[in-house]
Amino acid sequence: MRLKVICLVIGVLSGLSACSTTEKSPADPRVVQNQPQTKVPEVLNAEGLLNKARTKQGASRIQLLYSARENAIKEQNWPILEQACLALERNETVDYVQNKLYIALARTELNNYSTALNILKALNERLSLPEHKAWHQYLMGRIYASQGMPKKALTYYFKAADLSFTDNLKVANLNDEIWQALQQLSSYALERFDRGTVIQRGWVKLAKYQQIYIGSGIQLHQALNNWQRRFVNHPATYILPKKVQNAVNLAPYQAKRIAVLLPQSGSSKRLGSALKNGFLAAMDHSEINDITFIDEQLSAEDIERQLATQQFDFIIGPLLKDNIEKVSNSSAIQSTPTLHLNIAETPNLNAEQYFFALNPEHEVEQAMVHFLSQAFQKPMLLAPDTLSGLRLVNHFKNEWQNYSLIEPEIGLYTDSKDMAKVVANLLEVDASKERIKTVKSLFRKEVESETRSRMDIDVIYILGDAIETRLLKPYLDVNVSTFAKRIPLYASSRSYSKRMDHTDKGDLEGLFFTEQPWMLNKSVDKFNLRAQYDALWPEQADIEQRLFAMAFDAVHLIPELKQLAKIPGKAYSGLTGKLSIKNNNTVERRLEWAQYKQKQIQLVQLEEQKPTPLFMQNHNRFQESLKD
Incomplete structure (x- = not known):
């Protein structure tokens, strides 16, 4: 039996209402003609079907559990799916492997990865049907992807994709998951994956084209045409209009006029001065024509008035967390791409609000x-x-x-x-x-x-x-x-x-x-910034030096932000570290390692290999033992 959603049609019961026993004259205005009435069909959701099944016995109970299971998948009601499958386990006629795969699916969706992995591990020796094998590999990939291990996830996804293509199977969400994992890989990692079956190579080359030509409409279009001619009927074809061509819309922000909110009064004024120096230094090496500094310590109303004085292409700041909250409802900030210089206490779901902190x-x-x-x-x-x-x-x-x-x-x-x-x-x-x-x-x-x-x-x-x-x-x-x-x-x-x-x-x-690379005199110092900085500000404190580098990076991040947010594997090498965006439009930093010697x-260069979560370690040892 294939793993697919089967829609169950509930029988419609109808009946006629009883006629009145008292005859009245048709001319009598009090007469109400009795019409046949149809009983409203009982339409139950997955939870309702499960509850009803609990009141039944025998074949009726089993049929209702099947219906609850299939409806739970359609509704994405994972707790009910798990409960229905566990109830079905008690019946010997149920397809054991399929039902277990459903339980593993439910637990994966509920983030209960440890028990899902244990189920999949136990099924290794019992997989015979291609559809079972495909779903097994897909769920294994999902678990590794959930732990931020895209390379490991792809080894399973590609096996599932090959099985699906060979046996003409449909594994829901598999193609989306493959594409998402590929976008988290560096160009070097993609090169290492560019081998194997036609299905695998087709996926990898498509991801490579996106990385190379993102934001370049004409070149990307040509590359996609070449790809289509080479990989006819490839399952990634549907991605072209849905995903890759959207990359053309990731053209960088073109910021000519920006506003910067920083502390220019109060106890944090010294920090604001360090930031201001960094912004001014960055302007000399950017496309920005005009920069306006606004004191973030002003009231929300005064800040709003100053932002309304002209049309800004981009806003940077504020620096202090409380001030980010203070201006969060500003119409100017809500309608303008903004890079805040700290992390907000409450996540902002605005797609063009970004956060950059020395965290x-x-x-x-x-x-x-x-x-x-x-x-x-x-x-x-x-x-x-x-x-x-x-x-x-x-x-x-x-x-x-x-x-x-x-x-x-x-x-x-x-x-x-x-x-x-x-x-x-x-x-x-x-x-x-x-x-x-x-x-x-x-x-x-x-x-x-x-x-x-x-x-x-x-x-x-x-x-x-x-x-x-x-x-x-x-x-x-x-x-x-x-x-x-x-x-x-x-x-x-x-x-x-x-x-x-x-x-x-x-x-x-x-x-x-x-x-930070900047503090170690190892930076993207093509502008000879360190020598100029030391000449101008030889006595500045460490925090001021770090904020200078942060401001400089903030300006140079503007044209990078869209792509960093949409392509998880992309990074920008700045003065403050190797910068990337993984979650919630928040910039993450990877710093340099140094040693006193x-x-x-x-x-x-110190090794930083993504660790294997605890619940996966026993599984990996089991997999290695199978190879021996």
Whole structure:
């Protein structure tokens, strides 16, 4: 039996109402002629059919459950689909494999990926029909795609596509899922997929053409014509008018006149000045003819009046979260493409509202991905006992638990005096010292001894600022046992200070950290910006330097935003990092890795392979065992 939606027609019951027993004269105005009345048919949705099935027995119950199952798919009522399938499982005549695939579909749609994967794994040896095999591969791909693993998802999608094409099957949403996954791949990854069957190569080449010619109508049109001649009757043909040709509409924003909302008064005025310098520097290397600065600290009404003075092509800002909320209902901002310089507390669904923040959570995720790539098992995090420190620690812990059962060790310090105690306690050096003291008390002669630290910590991540990091590093060096392997040390960009590092690198040998390319003098510096900046503002603080780079990137992001938002695999290399958009029109950053080595800072390439979620790890080991 094929996996398809079967519409069930409910029987219509009709009846005649009883005639009145009292005869009246037709001329009598009180007479109401009795007309045959049709009983309103009972039309039930999936939930109604399931509830009715629960009151029946035998064949009637089974037929109602079938109807509830098919209606649930049409209505996309996944909880009811799961319940109907579980009820059908108790009947021996039900197609076991098909019903299990339906349950896996429901649980996939309900984000219950772990149990869906277990079902699919159990079905591996029981698949015989092509349609079952195709749906099995499709659902496997869906689960990997849901975890942000498009390359792995495509290996399953392409198998499903080949089965569907060979046996003339229809797998709902398969083509859309393939196209979405392909758009998340880099040009390099697409090249590696450009092999295999005609179906696979057709899909990949179409995705490559979109990447190469996006925004270029004539060239894209020519490439699509060539593709159609080469891949006749390919299942991706339907994508051409629906998806790819829409790419012509992704022509960049042409911003000649922009408005910038930044703080020009109050306690944040210094931040606004740093941003303003970055915007003015970017204007010299852009197509912008006119830029108007507006104080975001003004009232919403005053901001609205200033925005209404002329027609702006684009708006940048505000910087402060509260001010983003304040202007969210502005008619000028709602009708004009806008790049906010922070993240809003409430998501904005306006397609032309974008968000760009120097978000430290991105660095935490980047470090975590590297730790997992290196197979580190037990990280230790050191952070200040502040709101921001706790926020980052909790973010790391919440992400880490998706990939490992082992809890990270957390150390929170209140001040510089507390650091040594926290480090010694976490590494269990104090306990070692107590054991040494006990042993020495048992002997009169001098006993040679050396403290030992715990052996399970295999990486340490510091989330303190530059001063705190310089204080913590020596404590870590002296508290790790000489018998143990040196624990690699990592830190976020908070640990780095360009001004402090210029005069004192401290004892930071071996420390890895993430940082903006701009702060490491490694940037898209084709404009020779760093030399000019250092000449103009040699004494600027680190935060001002980072905001300058942010403003510069904000201007150069304007023509990139449409494509970044619509093509997940696309990225822009800016002063603040490698920038992309994945969700909710929010710009994400990938920073550079650097290391202190021989009193110098050296850029390094560290592995960052997308980790496999915990619930998938056993499945992957099972798949590998099948190959052996």
